Amino acid sequence: MKKSCYSDSQILSILKQTEAGAPVPELCREHGMSSATFYKWRAKYGGMDASLMRHMKELEEENRRLKKMYAEERLKAEILQEAMAKKSEAIRTTRDGRHCRPSIPHQHSPGL
Secondary structure (H helix, E strand, O other): OOOOOOOHHHHHHHHHHHHOOOOHHHHHHHHOOOHHHHHHHHHHHOOOOHHHHHHHHHHHHHHHHHHHHHHHHHHHHHHHHHHHHHHHHHHOOEEOOEEOOOOOOOOOOOOO
């Protein structure tokens, strides 16, 4: 995820300036950002204070970390399931209706 050029306090300051009556296009020009960025921030952080914003970012980071852990564990489970399926397929090889494991070819030693 791309890191913002603006700190949390800068974002809140810009949002508060519009609440005080500053026009959005002027603020966007002044801070060198697009109006889309401003409206995205307003939708995401509107009405928050600094502590709520920090808490939300911590939760987002924890959520990202947990999703990554879940994906890794799910991959491990799929690999194990695939290995077990291959093993059970090998065990299902039958001779005369009996289950048998695949045999290893015998090597005969010379001189016997």
